[in-house]
Amino acid sequence: MTQPDALTGGVYRYPRYYAIGYQWNTEAECDFLEACLAKHVGPEPAAVLDIGCGAGRHLLELARRGHRVTGFDLRPEMVEFVNAEARNAELQVSVSVGDLRRMAVEGTYGLAICLMDTFRYLLTNDEILRHLECVASHLQPGGLYVTDFWVPRRWDQIANEIYQWEQTRGTTTVRVFYVQHPDSVDPVSQTFEDELVLTVEEDGASRDIHGERTRTRLIMPQEFDALIQASGAFEIIGRFSDFDESRPLESDSQSWRMVSLLRKRP
16 A cells, blocks of 8 residues: 555544445345345334444435434544434434443334444453343344354464455545454454554545554354353344345355344344
């Protein structure tokens, strides 16, 4: 990444660029969420809770489709951006600053979502179990919880992978680099540091935005199943290698994203 200019303060200080970099596949992912709702909850628009909503790509799209959407994110800049986008689009949403480890939300929902690796900020089994219990307490009977997070393609490449992609909106191109730092691995806690880096091409200039190195948890599929069972709050009704019910997650076709569909137990 060559770089004549740099923006400081971390990726999340620049929600517009973050939104451009992550705009891919939003409609298809929301199609999947709506299909899950129609199949398991009902055909009517639902109340949806977006946990760690980021720049709001799912939240805003679901609001456009008539769902009643509430969301929160740890970063005030993201919350301000989502609220501004909602006002500009004349969408009714409720978005605030909040932490998935200490959820302080009100209301009851038919669907909760926690997507794009956000779930991996829960670093211990206790944090995960408390989070699952809290989410379940805000779901209606039979309500759904959809999570989506990275899993390694190869055992010998754990915390040693780099992913990159590019998105363009208008005259702005954003290249996203998801970088893992193998030097930071703690095998006891199954945690390591990862980082987002954005390269922005705009107005004839190239800028890099380096994210903060953030500690996240590695959660393997079998381990996730055991935690769900231990929580007593949910049952797993589907696990997929993409936002596509025709692509179940299997050992010989494991995706870098594991999409899990959970249903609140009676």
